[in-house]
Amino acid sequence: MRPRTSHDAPDTYSRAPHWGDDxxxxxxxxxxxxxxxxxxxxAVADRAEAKRVCGRCPARTSCLHAALERGEPSGVxxxxxxxxxxxxxxxxxxxxxxxxxxxxxxxxxxxxKTA
Numbered sequence: 001m002r003p004r005t006s007h008d009a010p011d012t013y014s015r016a017p018h019w020g021d022d023x024x025x026x027x028x029x030x031x032x033x034x035x036x037x038x039x040x041x042x043a044v045a046d047r048a049e050a051k052r053v054c055g056r057c058p059a060r061t062s063c064l065h066a067a068l069e070r071g072e073p074s075g076v077x078x079x080x081x082x083x084x085x086x087x088x089x090x091x092x093x094x095x096x097x098x099x100x101x102x103x104x105x106x107x108x109x110x111x112x113k114t115a
Contacts, residue, residue, distance in 0.1 A: 019062035024053045035075045047081055054079035
């Protein structure tokens, strides 16, 4: 099997688009805004500015989903800081009740699906 490029030629395959390609933060002149730590006035203002930029970003939803999947521990991602993302992960998730949790008189789950 031949390699897809030689040592002399650049890779000619184009890269698939990524949600971050159009992210507003990529063109920011102040990347530290997204990782401001602490509760002092400057850090709070920096995070607020990062969230403002995120608010107009076309990649906001994808960015937030990616940060939640990675368990991103710090920074502003998808318009939410680490505390806000942590609060989201503590929300109960929708699930089907177990048979012992079904109210009396309710049909069993399997029978209800086929009925």
